[in-house]
Amino acid sequence: MKIKTWFYFLGEAFKSIYRNGWMSIASVGVVIVTLFLLGSFMILNYNMNFLSEDIKSQIEIVAFVGEDVESSQLDQLEKRISSMPQAEEVDLVSREDALVRLKEQLGEQGHLLEGYEDVESNPLRDSFEIRSRESEEVSALAQEIDSLPGIVKVDYGSEVVDKLFTVTRVINWVGLGFMFALGASAMFLIANTIKLAVYSRRQEIMIMKSVGATDWFIRWPFIIEGLVLGVIGTLVPLAGLYASYQYVVDWVYNNIPFLPLIPPSMVMEDIVKILIVLGVGLGILGSSFSIRRFLKV
Amino acid sequence: MIDFYNVYKNYPNGVSALIDTSFHIKKGEFVFLVGSSGAGKTTIIKLISRELLPTKGRVVVLGRNVARLKRRDVPLYRRNIGLVFQDYRLLNDRSVYENIAFALRVIETPGKEIKKKALESLELVGLRNKAKVKPLELSGGEQQRVSLARAIVNKPALIIADEPTGNLDPETSIDIVNLLRVINLRGTTVVMATHDKDVVDRLRKRVIELEGGKVVRDELKGVYRPS
Secondary structure, three states: OOHHHHHHHHHHHHHHHHHOHHHHHHHHHHHHHHHHHHHHHHHHHHHHHHHHHHHHHHOOEEEEEOOOOOHHHHHHHHHHHHOOOOEEEEEEEOHHHHHHHHHHHHHHHHHHHOOOOOOOOOOOOOEEEEEEOOHHHHHHHHHHHHOOOOEEEEEEHHHHHHHHHHHHHHHHHHHHHHHHHHHHHHHHHHHHHHHHHHHHOHHHHHHHHHHOOOHHHHHHHHHHHHHHHHHHHHHHHHHHHHHHHHHHHHHHHHHOOOOOOOOHHHHHHHHHHHHHHHHHHHHHHHHHHHHHHHOOO | OEEEEEEEEEOOOOOEEEEEEEEEEOOOOEEEEEOOOOOOHHHHHHHHOOOOOOOEEEEEEOOEEHHHOOHHHHHHHHOOEEEEEOOOOOOOOOOHHHHHHHHHHOOOOOHHHHHHHHHHHHHHOOOHHHOOOOHHHOOHHHHHHHHHHHHHOOOOOEEEEEOOOOOOOHHHHHHHHHHHHHHHHOOOEEEEEOOOHHHHHHHOOEEEEEEOOEEEEEEOOOOOOOO
16 A cells, blocks of 8 residues: 555544544553553563672672671681581671671761761671572571571572562462553553444544445554554653652662663663554454444445 | 445345345446336345345356455445435535535545536536535435435446436436436446436337336437337
């Protein structure tokens, strides 16, 4: 078909969207909500993954030393941990070092720690940071270290990560359910809009058929109408997500500097692809459903 | 041009609309289809325009067996047939010109030809000066002329008119039929289903009379009802 014909289809589609104003707004609205939600979940997930990678890579096991342990005994403890076959690297982090590190992490907010700096008031403990040879052995190694006298608490990254993942998983399932329901209603609303469009143009369709317009010539404007509804429903949440995520990133950077977030441009690349595919898909599915049922060509 | 060979048409509700109907219409003929309501006139028209398929028998139009037409060829087939209806079937939200142009546009006529063809066609039915008027501002006879202009705009070989004068007064009816005659004289075959005794009796063209789904009379230079 000629380019001019496609412009004609597009014109007809927009006319129809305008004619069924409220139905069009409703269907675009639900597509927007669905995709906005989906985009938000994606951003959340990307950051969760990013964060857990970060945690994992930083430290594998942290073993905190009891307050009653003399500093002379620390060397001995370090040797015992180093002698464990799975331990690859062992670092002693003194209370003072830990405080300095925390202060660095807080950046501008570092002044919050003023007054804790002398040996008496330092609330932190001495600790060992241990890296294991194989990541599967982390929890076994952690338990072994935990059983040493003088060690009061063992944290290991994957434990935190596991907890994080459990939370994320629950959020994801709930979100998925929501999105499924919303996606279905978005499709239903688009289908209904197209049904109304077909109905309001039944005279035109009848004439087109009697003068010999092809089936596809009759169908295309309705398919494009669904497509346009889907695309509008995609562009709005994309713009919204980009702007709001940018805002969140800026806010976090200024207020919670030690919380790492993925830069917007990196997340958005995937989100743009997925949301466009889904928006276009919802639009086309909705309209083809109605065309098959109500447009007898 | 149109050949019905022992055609039967049964509807799903059990009605037999056509029973063993055969007739042959040659190129360039002007034929009236007459008979009371339910005699089968509209069924014949729908078989010709391939809106319906025969239950049994063969319908051959323009040398093609309509039952054998592929789905995607049906629209192309219909471009050879100009359809005119009792209720005009015009789009009342656009001008007379737009109505004709629409019929050309939806079969992808090149833009340059649309204007020329549409205006030519309106000229022929005598409505060139009303091109910008909306259909509802026209009289019934004028509206039917617009629909006629639309039917002939693509120069079809065949015009099928289903009760084209059904909503018109006697004088206007004659105008419309005269117009059909002019179109016929230019070589187009015309088949007109009608209840209009005046018109049929005045023109003395071939008459095919149906009754209960059967052809009961087929005579040249016929009248509406001989008795």
